[in-house]
Amino acid sequence: MRIEKYRIEEHNQAGMAAQQRAFEYLSGEIKNVPEILQQLIAFQVGIPSWALGTGGTRFGRFPGGGEPRNLEEKIEDIGLIHQLNQSSGAISLHIPWDIPSNPAHIKAMAAQHGLRFDAMNSNTFQDQPGQKWSYKFGSLQHVNKDIRKQAIEHNIEVIRHGIELGSDALTVWLSDGSCFPGQLNFRHAFQNTLEGLQEIYAALPDHWKIFVEYKAAEPNFYSTTVGDWGQSLLYANKLGPKAYTLVDLGHHLPNANIEQIVALLLMEGKLGGFHFNDSKYGDDDLTVGSIKPYQLFLIFNELVEGMDARGMNHTTDLGWMIDASHNVKDPLEDLLQSVEAIMITYAQALLVDRKKLLAAQQNNDVVTAQEILQQAFRTDVRSLVAAARIQAGGALNPLALYRAEKVREHLIRERGAKTMATGL
């Protein structure tokens, strides 16, 4: 489904007076507005193909309706999100859920929606029908060489699909680990995994990156073989310059200081990308910014500072992706909320007065350092984000327009009330 351009314009027109008031007020208070607008327009967040349907837990799943039935419909859904917010111009595919039967067609279709293909995701945490070997006891870590080989080949196949689509990165999230003490020899598991990653690494095209994602627990409940940033960095360093760590916000032990991890990975030149979401208890995969928005701000604060210190391009030098699950919300609405939270937070991070902050740090003026961060975070930048979006051709209020256009009702009529997208 596409929204007619004039409908967007009408919507924008209706809210423009209030937007102008807010934007003008804010423009009087902050510096570098044009530059920030350009940075906001450039910033794009990848949408995962598996987040377009209703998610669930081991206790059940309560599907909504109108979920995309195939890759084409997934691209349409992301295209719609991007049409509304102009900040979601990338799609992150998951193999085997999204194997394109006709890659050229899919690529062209995505391009029509203004979408490029972000990191490809492999899956060795589930068994697929017809699969020879089971991943019940892991994939790259497995004691059985045949199973490791199968997992390696799957990842190489994912790279091949990615090449055809113009992607340039592979995200490897391994659920490998153990549920009980004694189940694994940790060292052997690490070494098997490393060897597998090395074979996959060898199959990467020159300009590709591989992202080694870590996670503290789930689905294994005693150990995970890529369990924290320290382990991921060990793998990445042993693999070589194309290997990076990927940070998923929900994959940490309680109370972890994620922003410090981000700063150190950037320092080491080994931060590859992000999976955005939010959580209170574990890998809850909630809407970005819905639980701990200040933590998100502190992370972006480190990202901006650290990328600038290395002369990195904010938009293209890291992989920015959402990885959320939508159990009680319309997935598209949830994604609109998530991207909005990211844009707001990025804008706030751009407002931080870095010179003053550094000066406060140099003076151990902790009070002022806190004030500087809070000054940025307490600033209401929503009109700034909206201005960028409108300038890029998007909607003043994507969520409001989505509802006004009755998109979900339309999708249900078109696709049915009981469709079920592939994914978790």
Place this chain on the structure above:
Amino acid sequence: MRIEKYRIEEHNQAGMAAQQRAFEYLSGEIKNVPEILQQLIAFQVGIPSWALGTGGTRFGRFPGGGEPRNLEEKIEDIGLIHQLNQSSGAISLHIPWDIPSNPAHIKAMAAQHGLRFDAMNSNTFQDQPGQKWSYKFGSLQHVNKDIRKQAIEHNIEVIRHGIELGSDALTVWLSDGSCFPGQLNFRHAFQNTLEGLQEIYAALPDHWKIFVEYKAAEPNFYSTTVGDWGQSLLYANKLGPKAYTLVDLGHHLPNANIEQIVALLLMEGKLGGFHFNDSKYGDDDLTVGSIKPYQLFLIFNELVEGMDARGMNHTTDLGWMIDASHNVKDPLEDLLQSVEAIMITYAQALLVDRKKLLAAQQNNDVVTAQEILQQAFRTDVRSLVAAARIQAGGALNPLALYRAEKVREHLIRERGAKTMATGL
């Protein structure tokens, strides 16, 4: 499947010399051996009908084979466990997964296996095919009265099934809660839930109990409407004398002191029962005693102390049940390990010298208090547990005999390699 009695005897005979050595040594070191043996023989742990198949996570499920295809086969499986360890003489059913079409037959069949029916479990955390209203946004907490009514009626139906089978308790675990701030009015949710529980309570036969189970998180990831023991106790107190709190070991926030909770609930006369399992990160539902065996001992230490202080019967005055999930183990083997861990720990708790402990506490002799507990915990009581089991007609080493008899292979031949038991 039943194991021939002579096979058990042969197995016991083969290991009897070592068992005798161990038992004789231990008998010389501890007091009250005959009394402890009687207590161990009397102690029975309920097996949940949903734990006989392979469990899984939202990321997948890796089934084994030979899983029970119906309630009869579930009873057979538990009967086999009980035959081996003589400590699993109860079954805890889950409705609608285990609705008995012919209750009298089921009851008789269970009796043949020496099994009684422990607490019945209702399910308002999933939608069943053909169900009128969805529990997507809760059941007893729901803003819609019709949905609350449907959930109440389901619970009353579960009581009816339980009456037919001779059960005398209902466990209500509600997944009700919210995933996002703002989703719920906490007060309204509590009050709706209370009203629903009151209607269910009113339908309880005189000699029945209702167990209100609490859980910190999952499947809701922001709030749970019966979230901790404090909330459960509030409900139980408002409901009346037949209402109790049920403690599941995996349902707490990190670092919670569960043994203190147990002691206080016993003090208040409001501890109803237990769901045993173990965990490292959350509600991991791992084998009992596999991660934190000393915590389990400290809990049993409070149970024994607190029950004795109230003159309660160890065996019958609380509901003892396992609630675990078996993702990487043969479910029956896992259950054998879990029951063994419980029996060992109960035996150790019985060894605690309570007079000396009280004296040490009265003197603030913290060192001696610790020594007394560790003295019990460090004692190898396996031969004691085995002696009780053999005396009751069970196997010296249930797990070893289970494997020697190739039970799983037999079940796979009988039931097929791809059966899938109802459950999580």
Place this chain on the structure above:
Amino acid sequence: MRIEKYRIEEHNQAGMAAQQRAFEYLSGEIKNVPEILQQLIAFQVGIPSWALGTGGTRFGRFPGGGEPRNLEEKIEDIGLIHQLNQSSGAISLHIPWDIPSNPAHIKAMAAQHGLRFDAMNSNTFQDQPGQKWSYKFGSLQHVNKDIRKQAIEHNIEVIRHGIELGSDALTVWLSDGSCFPGQLNFRHAFQNTLEGLQEIYAALPDHWKIFVEYKAAEPNFYSTTVGDWGQSLLYANKLGPKAYTLVDLGHHLPNANIEQIVALLLMEGKLGGFHFNDSKYGDDDLTVGSIKPYQLFLIFNELVEGMDARGMNHTTDLGWMIDASHNVKDPLEDLLQSVEAIMITYAQALLVDRKKLLAAQQNNDVVTAQEILQQAFRTDVRSLVAAARIQAGGALNPLALYRAEKVREHLIRERGAKTMATGL
């Protein structure tokens, strides 16, 4: 030290243009501005007398200078804070650190600074010189009746001091608990504590309240005898209508949903008061709002909703106090930041559109419910808070004026660089 009134006026004048711009913009966007201003002006946060000096940890303490040397100087310091922000019109004393030798004089002096005496705090977690019995193994929980009696009498003495000063509440925080399994009989410890609290309760004047504070851990590292809200509520219910639970934000297990606890305590009519601070790992006692400002907002959201539902007075019906420790900041600056964070958050909570929120909840419109909360939280209300403050006679920017006036330098000159306030 007092700041000359004209200095405040000059300071306000200098920033007034920007303030007016912000306030006028905001006034155009929100409703009920005059009413909210009145609520903000009325709202007062108690400052603890022990938070005026540099705090520390078991690893050390790095004092600043100019700390108050006696109760008079503490009142001066709080008077100064209140002069600047007009929102700190109460002082919470700690006995024995702040025993007033001349209560009438102290009371008059406080009144001159516009301060009233908030809840009194007793101390049975330390041994004082000359004290007969040691609290090494607890106070009200103690196995020795003489020690319990000493602790009871101390609390009654604190009430007497409070009466003389015009306070009307006693906060009892007990560090009682245990460091090792076996050290305590949990039930006896609870019952001893209850009996002690009952004797203290009996000594309360009619219009007084007693606040039973809970804490998960520290200084005891295995159990705490008032360890969570469930335990505190048990005590409060057994004590009677003058007993309430006090919530300290840092006293919970990881990931606890504090806002739900607040809502339920209000529902039960048993929430008595608050100790504000912030934390990342444990009872870190950091500046309010410095780590999890959205959690603070969600708590205030429940407070406003729950108090309104019971027709409670926002200002007077709960005890609002800060309980923080300032290890690396000037304590007065830290307190100014904390009160500012509280006022901002309270203002945001007042902005929540409760009708719309209830409607969204009634429709299970989770997306809209989240939007409503975020709408309030993302609003920059600093100019609103400042307007209220200016209207009440305070400074536009208390922290900036504090620094411009070189208050700390002045205090160091007056009191010395090596003074050390009583407290932690």
Place this chain on the structure above:
Amino acid sequence: MRIEKYRIEEHNQAGMAAQQRAFEYLSGEIKNVPEILQQLIAFQVGIPSWALGTGGTRFGRFPGGGEPRNLEEKIEDIGLIHQLNQSSGAISLHIPWDIPSNPAHIKAMAAQHGLRFDAMNSNTFQDQPGQKWSYKFGSLQHVNKDIRKQAIEHNIEVIRHGIELGSDALTVWLSDGSCFPGQLNFRHAFQNTLEGLQEIYAALPDHWKIFVEYKAAEPNFYSTTVGDWGQSLLYANKLGPKAYTLVDLGHHLPNANIEQIVALLLMEGKLGGFHFNDSKYGDDDLTVGSIKPYQLFLIFNELVEGMDARGMNHTTDLGWMIDASHNVKDPLEDLLQSVEAIMITYAQALLVDRKKLLAAQQNNDVVTAQEILQQAFRTDVRSLVAAARIQAGGALNPLALYRAEKVREHLIRERGAKTMATGL
């Protein structure tokens, strides 16, 4: 104080019959008894000089009596422990608390007690009287080069003291970090710290090691500059072959899998040593094995496996030290309990049937792998540990003899009831 040799013999004689029964029974059940006895006899745990007095928290300290007043008395205390258990033959000093005025004398005195000098500990987390620069805002991380230099020089001074005493390792625990977001530039803090460590590293004698200890939080409550094993390993790798990571059991985030960390550090050849203690909530510094004895066993299981895989000497290739705090126990009794827990656990880890475990792992036989570990952990090895101790000249039951000899009473008479050892 020394205990007369004949008193030890009398004590041993009195309990020998029971010990013999237990040992003979156990010897019949396990293999390699003589070899295990030799390993137990060889194994020595370093005692920290700061753990001989009563510890405390920021809330207070409740001293006992008879605490050592100087380094000589500390050596006497450790000598006594070692005399009793023959497993505490090393002392870990802390500078400046333990600066030896006459190193040759101290060294000789230690030798008389059979003690060698384990890792030296520096202190840049407190300010000492007369110190030029303050560590309020860190030491090696500090923005001020002079302060970094002061901290570097202190560490080099500690090395010098260590050389004189025959130590061969330096433990650097930095409390450096921040209490608030914005306070630190994480990257600069890391780099300053690295440069400081590099200078200290350059001052190490050839055969020395430097241990970089990590800690998640406290005394800084927002970030720590050596916060987890990943950070410590980064430093250690950048420093060179003499730099290692030191693991303190209480320095992790909730739920961390410490045994996996240990295995990976051993794999990398970068595990340097251990600080043993136990905890429930944070860095509680409780008696080893008093809270999570199975976790301790799993750690030792990895240690034995990993050291054997690298051909390392169990006794000499890692630094084994206790780091506990004794708030409610007699420190010497606490240390006796801690060392006993370590010896028991080490013995159990030596019992693990590694061949069978590896075979189970190769077959993904999770049930058997668990059984093998539990088989070792459930074995009562106390008589084995006692046999080794007696063989080495120690006491059958060190704690019982310590009490029977009224050591504490003796020390109080000798040193006074109000002495206070340097330390935390």
